[in-house]
Amino acid sequence: MQDLIRRTADVIKNSRQTVVVTGAGISTEAGIPDFRGENGIYRKLGEDRVMRIINIDFFRHNPEEFYGFYRQYFNFPAVEPSQAHYMLARMEQEGYLAGIVTQNIDNLHQKAGSKKVIPIHGNAEQFVCQGSRCQARYDASYVLDYPETVPRCSVCNNILKPDVVLFGENIYNYVDARELIMSSQLVIVIGSSLTVYPLAGFVREFSTLTQDLIIINKGPTSLDHAALIKIDTNTTGTVLEKIYKHLQ
Ligand SMILES: [Zn+2]
Incomplete structure (x- = not known):
């Protein structure tokens, strides 16, 4: 394990641009059910x-x-980011990461302080007015405190929709997410078994001939065979902290 951690840090140090892709696994460590x-x-x-x-x-x-x-x-109960979320925010701050593409809707990367986050399935902490000329945004507390089951806009009285991608809707920021991943030299997948599309598709499309893939996940993923390094762990926070120390 120590050797994998040291090698991961070396690959990050030598990478021109690194992007992290996260799935449910990183949030289960914060207490959010998968x-x-x-x-x-x-x-x-x-x-x-x-x-x-x-x-x-x-x-x-x-x-x-x-x-x-x-x-x-x-x-979602009031969940705080995990150590893993905080470590990724710090790595971005210090210039090691160009951004995060996440399929999680829990807003925990943003809460931990990450700046460039592309939440392709949206953000469950936000609600948007469906009035076509209004589109006012509300946070979750407005909806939780709303006296009726269906929350409505305080400006125009239209229904609010959770700002998450529902079945039958296109994912958000498809082009941005794809571009960020394709333009990177290194992609680090954390807490995803890479079975959910389109994210799995992006990573599949990514060329492991000219680009490097590192996977940090509990259990096998569909792209283990293509990964330069695979770290199997259920303590991602600790692993990321060790990687961060090696970056110093
Ligand atoms: Zn409205």
Whole structure:
């Protein structure tokens, strides 16, 4: 392990541009359940049911039922970033990272202080007014405190939508995310088994002939064979702290 950590630090030091790609694994260390994990809602409620309700058409036609479900299962407790989130913010601050592309919607990278974050599935801490000329934004506390199930805009009274990508919607910042990954010399995947598209697709497309891939994840991923270095760990925070020390 020590050797893998030292080698990872060396690759980062020599990289012209490094981008980090994060998945649910980094947030489970902060206490956020992985939707697709063993105790996640996909397993508990059935993926079909979740996909039917957390869906843009369902939201438009049945906002009451949508929000009943959403408030019950997508209401993140006040979770603080993990050590891993903080280490990544510090590495960016010191010029080792060009940015983070994340599939997480928990806002924890931003909370930890990372500046360049592309949350391709949106941000569950934000809600957007659906009034086409309004589009006012609200934070989660407005919605939690709202007296009715379906939250409405205080300006125009239109319905608010969680600022997350629902099934049936395109991911956010597709072009930016892809460009950032493709223009990098090194991509470090953290806490993702690389099965969820389009992120898995970006990383797959990335050429391991001219670009380097490092994977830090608990368990196998679909691209282990292509990785220059693979670190199997469930203590990402500690691993990142050690890598950071070697960068100094
Ligand atoms: Zn409005």
